[in-house]
Structures are given as C-alpha cells and as structure tokens.
Amino acid sequence: MIAFGPVPSRRLGRSLGVNNIPPKFCTYACVYCQLGRTPNMQVKRERFHGSEEVVKSVKTKVTQADEKGERIDYVTFIPDGEPTLDIDLGREIDLIRELGIKIAVISNASLMWKEDVRDELSGADWVSVKVDAVREDTWHGINRPHGSLSLEKILQGIRDFSQSFGGELATETMLVQGLNDNVEELNGIAEFISEVSPAVSYISVPIRPPAETWVEAASEDSVNAAYQILSSKGVETECITGYEGTAFASTGNVEEDLLSITSVHPMREDAVREFLAKANAEWELVENLIKEDRMVAVDYEGRRFYVRRLGPGHG
Numbered sequence: 001m002i003a004f005g006p007v008p009s010r011r012l013g014r015s016l017g018v019n020n021i022p023p024k025f026c027t028y029a030c031v032y033c034q035l036g037r038t039p040n041m042q043v044k045r046e047r048f049h050g051s052e053e054v055v056k057s058v059k060t061k062v063t064q065a066d067e068k069g070e071r072i073d074y075v076t077f078i079p080d081g082e083p084t085l086d087i088d089l090g091r092e093i094d095l096i097r098e099l100g101i102k103i104a105v106i107s108n109a110s111l112m113w114k115e116d117v118r119d120e121l122s123g124a125d126w127v128s129v130k131v132d133a134v135r136e137d138t139w140h141g142i143n144r145p146h147g148s149l150s151l152e153k154i155l156q157g158i159r160d161f162s163q164s165f166g167g168e169l170a171t172e173t174m175l176v177q178g179l180n181d182n183v184e185e186l187n188g189i190a191e192f193i194s195e196v197s198p199a200v201s202y203i204s205v206p207i208r209p210p211a212e213t214w215v216e217a218a219s220e221d222s223v224n225a226a227y228q229i230l231s232s233k234g235v236e237t238e239c240i241t242g243y244e245g246t247a248f249a250s251t252g253n254v255e256e257d258l259l260s261i262t263s264v265h266p267m268r269e270d271a272v273r274e275f276l277a278k279a280n281a282e283w284e285l286v287e288n289l290i291k292e293d294r295m296v297a298v299d300y301e302g303r304r305f306y307v308r309r310l311g312p313g314h315g
C-alpha cells in the first residue's frame with residue numbers, strides 16, 4: 001500500500017502517509033533504524049512506483065477519507081527508506097498539491113546537496129531533515145552513510161535549503177547513548193541547528209527495536225541537556241519521548257497534564273511548583289510519579305528539571 005491512514009500525528013495533525021519507496025532503499029544504514037538494516041544502499045535517484053501510481057493511491061485514500069468525513073491536514077511522505085531517492089518526488093508533490101492539501105516530507109537530508117532535490121522539496125509545505133551529527137566520525141558511527149556521501153556537502157545543502165525554502169523547516173535529532181549524546185557533539189549539533197533556524201527542532205530517542213541490538217536510547221539527562229542547549233540558542237525545541245499524551249491540550253487532570261507536558265518540554269522545578277499551585281495540587285504528586293518511575297529529576301548546570309521517563313524500549 002503506497003498511501004496509508006490518515007493517522008493522527010502530533011506534528012502534523014491528521015496525516016495521510018505516503019510510502020513512495022519500497023523497503024528499504026536508503027542512503028543511510030542508521031544503527032537505530034526501526035526498519036532493520038539497509039540491504040539496498042544507494043545514492044542514485046531512480047523510478048520506483050512512478051508518479052502515476054503514487055498519486056492514484058493518494059487520491060483513492062483522500063476520496064475514502066472524504067466519504068467517511070475524515071479530515072486530512074497533511075499528505076506526508078514518510079516511507080520505508082529515503083523519500084528523495086524517488087526521482088518522481090517533485091512531480092508527485094506537484095500533482096498532490098492540486099488536491100489542495102498541505103504536503104510534508106520527512107527526509108534524512110543526505111541528498112540535499114543536490115539542487116534538483118532542493119528544488120523538488122521546495123514544493124512541500126513542511127520538510128523535516130535529520131541532523132544526528134555534525135562531526136564526521138559521529139556521522140559514520142550513527143548514520144553509516146553510503147561511501148560516496150560527504151557530511152560537509154550535506155550540511156551546506158541544508159543551509160542552502162533553509163535560506164530559500166518558503167515553508168516550515170523542522171529538524172530531527174535522534175540521540176543514541178555513547179554515540180552523539182556527549183556535550184561536545186550536542187553543542188555542535190545545536191550550533192548548526194540554530195544557524196538554519198528551523199520552525200521547530202525535535203529531539204528523540206530510539207523507542208522501537210533498532211537495527212542493531214546494542215543500540216541504547218540516550219538517557220533523560222542527555223535529552224534534557226540537548227533540550228537546554230538548543231533552547232539556550234533560541235531554537236524552539238520539543239522532545240519526542242514515546243509518550244506524547246495530550247501535551248498541547250489540557251485534560252484538567254493534573255497528573256496527566258504534568259506527564260504530557262514533561263514528555264515534550266522538560267520543566268524546571270520552579271515551573272512545576274507553579275503549575276501545581278495553580279492546580280491546587282501538592283508536591284507529593286511529583287514524588288509519587290518519580291517513585292512509580294514515570295518521571296525523573298535531572299540536573300543541568302546547577303538547576304533541577306523534571307522529564308517524562310523515556311518510552312518503551314528505553315535502555
């Protein structure tokens with residue numbers, strides 16, 4: 001099935017997924033990939049399903065959704081591989097645009113040094129790019145790129161795209177313990193991200209079984225450090241911890257709301273106290289959540305923060 005959903009997505013509302021790449025053709029073989037290893041590693045763009053087939057599948061799903069009265073906010077290219085390997089991506093975006101629905105593409109950015117790829121992506125409304133590393137050895141360790149790729153060229157491609165793109169740019173950084181979660185790498189990543197100034201920068205950890213069994217999610221400490229470093233550079237940052245809950249809408253249940261907010265934004269102790277006071281709740285609630293291992297306290301630069309315990313698969 002090329003088009004699937006629509007499924008609720010925190011980032012994009014109700015999103016109709018498009019799987020324009022057969023499993024799994026990719027330019028990377030990330031150690032944390034939830035699709036397993038990459039048997040089809042390539043950088044050459046090619047025709048996979050063809051634009052006609054892809055657009056037909058999207059149109060069928062849109063019609064079905066219409067009939068059921070289901071809303072679609074975005075058509076999202078989120079395939080089992082790297083979407084920009086599809087040489088028809090630009091045409092697919094152009095044709096889907098005619099349906100009057102916004103388009104999102106989630107890419108690893110490894111082909112953004114190519115002008116044709118940047119041009120085609122500029123037809124989307126929302127583009128997310130992967131920034132797991134800005135240092136050569138870390139990049140090789142975590143993303144295991146195709147041998148012909150150059151990190152420097154990719155980063156420059158992202159910079160160039162960020163300057164010309166009229167839509168919303170997002171970055172996604174996956175933190176893996178012992179690979180890219182040290183302060184030096186985090187500072188470098190944050191420096192680069194602040195330079196391209198995305199609408200939002202997402203920090204995540206592997207929460208599904210990774211390609212390599214030795215991969216472990218970064219700790220809550222590192223997630224919080226990344227969050228604080230990025231925020232200190234003025235980057236709008238959100239964590240993806242596996243428990244999104246209702247972070248963007250209050251349920252009126254203090255415990256649930258606190259867990260939801262801290263799953264996305266680590267909260268400073270004074271902010272938690274203020275939140276509890278407003279809700280007429282006691283500090284004991286936080287102590288209980290920590291005892292139940294649903295929330296953790298982490299320290300960063302002499303201040304205490306509260307973070308939602310990371311999701312399933314952690315550690």
Ligand code: SF4
Nearest residue numbers: 026028029030033108
């Ligand atoms: S870029 Fe995405 S699909 Fe490709 S190996 Fe990495 S996680 Fe998997």
